[in-house]
Amino acid sequence: MTASVADAPAPADASPPSAKVIEVEGLKKYFDIGRGLFRGSVHLKAIDDVSFSIARGETMAVVGESGSGKTTLGRTLIRLLEPTGGKLLYDGQDITHTKEKELRWLRRKAQMIPQDPYSSVNAAFPVYRILEEPLIIHKEGDHAQRESAVMKALQSVKLNPPEFFANKYPHMLSGGQRQRVAIARALMLNPEFILADEPVSMLDASVRISILRLLRQIQHQFGIAFLYITHDLATAKHFSDRIGIMYAGKLAEEGPVGAVLGEPLHPYTQALMNAIPDPDPANRLTVRHALPGEPPMLISPPTGCHFHPRCPIAQIGLCDVKDPEWRELRPNHHVACHLAT
Amino acid sequence: MPVLDVRNLVLWYRTRKGPVHAVDDISFALEPGQTIALVGESGSGKTSTANAILRLLPKNVSRFEGEVRFDGQDVMEYDDETFRKTVRWRGISMVFQGAMNALNPTIRVGAQVAEPLMVHYDVDREEAADQAVEALRKVGLSADIVRRYPHELSGGMKQRVIIAMSLILKPKVVILDEPTSALDVMTQTNIINLLKDLKNAEGLSYIFITHDLGLASELADLVGIVYAGQLVEVGPSEGVFVRPKHPYTGKLLASVPRLRSEEAPDFIPGAPPDLTDPPPGCRFHLRCPVSFEKCGWSAAEFVEQVRLLQIAEETKNKLPAIAEMTVKGDLNLLIKPQPNGTAADFAERLNSLIAGNKEVYRFLKSVESVHPRTKSVEVKLHEGTPPPLFGEEWKASCWLLAGGGA
Numbered sequence: 239m240t241a242s243v244a245d246a247p248a249p250a251d252a253s254p255p256s257a258k259v260i261e262v263e264g265l266k267k268y269f270d271i272g273r274g275l276f277r278g279s280v281h282l283k284a285i286d287d288v289s290f291s292i293a294r295g296e297t298m299a300v301v302g303e304s305g306s307g308k309t310t311l312g313r314t315l316i317r318l319l320e321p322t323g324g325k326l327l328y329d330g331q332d333i334t335h336t337k338e339k340e341l342r343w344l345r346r347k348a349q350m351i352p353q354d355p356y357s358s359v360n361a362a363f364p365v366y367r368i369l370e371e372p373l374i375i376h377k378e379g380d381h382a383q384r385e386s387a388v389m390k391a392l393q394s395v396k397l398n399p400p401e402f403f404a405n406k407y408p409h410m411l412s413g414g415q416r417q418r419v420a421i422a423r424a425l426m427l428n429p430e431f432i433l434a435d436e437p438v439s440m441l442d443a444s445v446r447i448s449i450l451r452l453l454r455q456i457q458h459q460f461g462i463a464f465l466y467i468t469h470d471l472a473t474a475k476h477f478s479d480r481i482g483i484m485y486a487g488k489l490a491e492e493g494p495v496g497a498v499l500g501e502p503l504h505p506y507t508q509a510l511m512n513a514i515p516d517p518d519p520a521n522r523l524t525v526r527h528a529l530p531g532e533p534p535m536l537i538s539p540p541t542g543c544h545f546h547p548r549c550p551i552a553q554i555g556l557c558d559v560k561d562p563e564w565r566e567l568r569p570n571h572h573v574a575c576h577l578a579t
Numbered sequence: 580m581p582v583l584d585v586r587n588l589v590l591w592y593r594t595r596k597g598p599v600h601a602v603d604d605i606s607f608a609l610e611p612g613q614t615i616a617l618v619g620e621s622g623s624g625k626t627s628t629a630n631a632i633l634r635l636l637p638k639n640v641s642r643f644e645g646e647v648r649f650d651g652q653d654v655m656e657y658d659d660e661t662f663r664k665t666v667r668w669r670g671i672s673m674v675f676q677g678a679m680n681a682l683n684p685t686i687r688v689g690a691q692v693a694e695p696l697m698v699h700y701d702v703d704r705e706e707a708a709d710q711a712v713e714a715l716r717k718v719g720l721s722a723d724i725v726r727r728y729p730h731e732l733s734g735g736m737k738q739r740v741i742i743a744m745s746l747i748l749k750p751k752v753v754i755l756d757e758p759t760s761a762l763d764v765m766t767q768t769n770i771i772n773l774l775k776d777l778k779n780a781e782g783l784s785y786i787f788i789t790h791d792l793g794l795a796s797e798l799a800d801l802v803g804i805v806y807a808g809q810l811v812e813v814g815p816s817e818g819v820f821v822r823p824k825h826p827y828t829g830k831l832l833a834s835v836p837r838l839r840s841e842e843a844p845d846f847i848p849g850a851p852p853d854l855t856d857p858p859p860g861c862r863f864h865l866r867c868p869v870s871f872e873k874c875g876w877s878a879a880e881f882v883e884q885v886r887l888l889q890i891a892e893e894t895k896n897k898l899p900a901i902a903e904m905t906v907k908g909d910l911n912l913l914i915k916p917q918p919n920g921t922a923a924d925f926a927e928r929l930n931s932l933i934a935g936n937k938e939v940y941r942f943l944k945s946v947e948s949v950h951p952r953t954k955s956v957e958v959k960l961h962e963g964t965p966p967p968l969f970g971e972e973w974k975a976s977c978w979l980l981a982g983g984g985a
Contacts, residue, residue, distance in 0.1 A: 303763040399890045412850055442620050443790055447834050447846035469764070472836040476844060499838070513768040515793040516837040519816040522614075522798055525775060528768035532733050 256330035259431050259463045260315055261291040264324035267307075267314050271537065282536045284310040286487040287324070289564055290572075292480075294430070295461040297454070299474035299495075301510075302484030303533055308467045311484070312433045315465060316348045317341055329430075346376055349424035350433040351453075354440050355416035359408050365392075365419055366404040372426045391422040394459070395452060414445040421452065425460070435467045450477045471514055475499055483507045486534050486544040489564070493571030503573040505549050543576065551577055580651055581608040582751050582784050583632075583671070588645035590631040596855045598641045601627035603808035603857070605645075606968075609801070611751065614778065614785040616795035616816075618831070619805030620851055625788045626676070628805070629754045632786075633667055634659070650751070668695055672745040673754040676788075677761060679737035682729040689715075689725025692743050699748055714743040717780075719773060735766035739773065746777070754786045759794065771797045792835050796820055804828045807852050807862040814973030824975035826870075827863045859909070860963035861978065867941065873978045875963030876945035878912040884942040885914075894940075897932050899925050903955075910947075910962060915955040926951040929958075 267285040284307045292298045302308040313319045315326065317333060326334045328344060352358035359368050369388045373379060379387065392400035395418040408416055417437065424432050434453060438446040454477055457464055466478055474481050475495055482492040483506065491504040502508045509529045515521050529548045534540055540547050546557040553576070562574040590602035601624045609615055617625045630636065632647055647655050654666050675681070683691060692714055693707035702710070712722050718739040729737060738758065745753050755774070759767035775798065777783060787798050795802060795816075802819040804812040804827065812825040823829045827847075836844040849866040852858050858865055860875010867874065882904045888894040889901070900917040907913060916925040926949050937943035950957040968974040969981060 303765070398892065402890070414850070442851075444620055444831070444834055444847040445850070447836070447844045448848075451846065470836075471764075472838045475838060476836045510764060511838060513764045514838050515797050516839050517792040517796045517820050517832060517835055519796055519799075519820045521793075521796045522775070522800070522816070525772050526768050526797070528772060529765050530769075532735060532766065533763070 256327075257293055258291045258327075259294055259329060260465075261327040261330075262315070262324065263289050263327075265289065265311075265314065265321055265326060266323035267310055267319055268322040280537055283487050283539065284536060285314060286539075287564075288489050289324075290482060290489065290492050292431070292463050292465060294463055295457065296480065297457055297464040297466055297478040298480045298482065299466040299468060299478035300482045300484055301468055301471050301474050303469060305533060305536070306484040307487040307536070308484050309435055312350075312435050312465055312467050316350065316431075316433055317344060346427045347429055348431045348433065349427065349429040350435065351417075351420050351424050351437045353436040355413055355420055356440070358420055359416065359423070361408050363407075364404065365397075365406050365408070365411075368408075368419060369404075369423055369426055372423065376427060378427070387426060391425050394425060394456065395419070395422045397422070412445075413441050414449060417441060417449055418452070421449075421456070425456065428460075429462060431463045431465070433465050433467070436469070437466070438473070439468070439470075446473070453477070471499075471510060472516075483510065486539055487536055488544055488574060489572070490545065490575070491571075491573045493568065497568060497571045501568075503567055503571070503578040504545075504575050505551055505577075506545050509548075509550075543574070553577065581648070582611045582650060583609040583786075584646070584648035585628075585632060586646040586648070588628065588631055588647065589642055590627050590636075590640065591642040592637065593639040593641035594855065599854045600808045600857055601854060602631050605805075605808075605810050607801070607803055607810060607813050609752070609784050609786070611784060612778070612782045613800045614787055614798045615801040615803055615813075616787040616789060616799035617803045617805055618789060618792055618795050620790060622851060622854070623805045624808040624854075625790075625805050626756055627808075629673060629756055629786060629788060633671060633673055633754065634662055635667075664699070668750065669699060669748045670750055671752040671754065672748065672750040674741055674745050674756060674758045676757040678741045679734065679761070682737060682740065684729055686728075687725065688727050688729060688732070688740050692725070692740060692747060695744065695747050710747065711743075714747045715740070717746065717777070718743045733766075734762050735769060738762060738766075738770055742770075742773070742777075746781070746783075749781075750783075752784045752786065754788070756788045757790070758787075767794075774798060792820070792832060804831065807857055808854055809862060809976070810968075811863065811977075812975040813968075814970070814975070818973050824970070824973070824980060825863075825977050826867050826979075828975070830866075830868070859965075861966050861976070864963075869979065870941045871944050871978070872947075872961040873963045873966075874945075875965065876942055876960055877909050878906040878958075878960060881942060881945060881958070881960060882906060882912060884940070888940065894936075897928075897936070899928055910960040912958050912960075913952075913955045914958060922951040922954060922956050926956045929956065 265285055265288045268281040268283050271280050271282050300308045314321055321334050366388055369391055370384050373384045389400040392403055397403040397418055438449050450473060468474055478495055481495050481498045483490045485506050490506045491498055502511060512527050531548045542558040542560055543562050546552040556576055562576050564572055564574050567573050567578055586606045588602055588605045591598040591600055605628055607615060619625050646653050649666060649670055654662060689711045693711040696702045696707045696710055712725055715724055720739050759770050789795050799816045802816050803810050806827050812828045823832055830847045833845045834847055847866055852862060859877050864870040864874035899920040901914055902917050903915040905913045929949055933943045933946055945960045946958060947961045948959045966976045966978045968976045
């Protein structure tokens, strides 16, 4: 589908493309949740001082429990939200506070695949129109070029024969097929980066794997970088290159999948891995080790390391006082823990 | 003697499209202290099975029959009032999916936990309050929780309250319907550990309904695999998780992404069938990697599969163009080639397609004979029937197991 649609104009200065699609440094997103008469302004620190980068054509998974800030992180990366602080670079260009009017090129290069395939597409449009729309909005090609782009996109997501699916309406498709349409739509403008926020959590178990495999194929075929946001550590293991573990608005650990899951450095990552059972009849004979308590409220996180109240190895006087540094403890493998060695 | 023995349970719902075969002849038995996990995809009939056992039926039931033996009594014979008074909650209770979000926000937690006691046993308020504290203590909550309101509790605590409610009348069987589905991973583990403790301490029997095979293995002594309203395999978890007998169980296990294995998960092609019109023969045959002659292909399915071959990239040139396909009964069909081809030539190409591809496109195995007529080709299919459950302690319904094999 590269041939039919004219390449997007490069951002302002046409410097050679950076090896990193996205770089963030000390990224913060706070939500102001009202000023009480007597309590001054209150912030919810959804993302607090997060740093990492995503290289071209690579899939990074961000794994976290609900409320850990992973969805806010995704939305901030593609500037659906404006960061409160820190730095956000796209292709080496600083877009931390760029005005929406000047972000049209980003709206083309960065796409997203929504969580819910049942409500994310216009039910009144046939598939053809759903896929053609991004091209019309961005004034891409003539009628014939658009048609060939739509058919190619349908083929890329394995909706064959494309003519058959182009005329269907969303209600005529299964959940998995709709999600394929949403993926095809994200591909229409030849993006460099796709944000996939829980793209399979609404689908049946037997269909999930086929969608995740498709995303992996597309990543390799078109060299698109992905941010895969999920609560499911096991799918992150099998369908990404790097993995970041989020806890209470901060990254606890980040690195190549094999390194993070092969030698988890943060006690939270270790606990998370312990908590997830693979099918095994021996499981019922033992009690699984799990952490007590629940993640903190983001309006009043604990002092020091956000994880210290639940941490099995926390040292009082250190972990409850001092913020852990973001350290590169192994090559390319970062962790925020005072005690990790 | 089993504490619960379900035999040939059937529950159909009436809809405009025809009856939905939600539970279609399901049987299993549960010994005291034993747990069975019912595992299947959404819409396979797991929750309907639980509702049928507890007789919690919507208005549009079109068929409800079978035996439910609880403690040796066939409780299907009981009238609704007797069933409500003696079986439901007293004998068999349930943790409903999402129940923690259905707690009454205006009533203190203690009163909600104690309510079944006052309804069923007519205990006085003080006694009920004491027992509520005791039940909450058992699920790991402190006594002061009785005075709190649901909104003051975290998700994990609310789920513990729901479990306390299900235990307050000291039932022998507890049905757990996705008891951790709305909880975070760590909280889920804590709840599962609690359920393990309770099972051992109280000698409870669970029916654990889940779509997650990993979670199922945390509690299951027995595993029942539910597909399209039927139990396709049921047996001890040491067997079913390790050497599954039914091809569906095998595919389901292979589709689980595992944290402790590098093996890439595989998917199951196709989608579960529409239960208003379940497929003939074995209900899994359309998606099965090893289906063969006996599995029950119909002429209508054959026509559909040939159409798919004709549009798929890799197979579209394998058969000459077809003008028309007509279904003549369950097992017979006529294929009329385009005018530029003869029937004899078409029959020959079809036969060579079958010979060369039937291991990949399994539906081709269903062809019994191909007869060229004057203008069209008559295809006759093998007759197939639904497979029964083969085996004693460990059963599976697949024709490949006929004759005691595998």
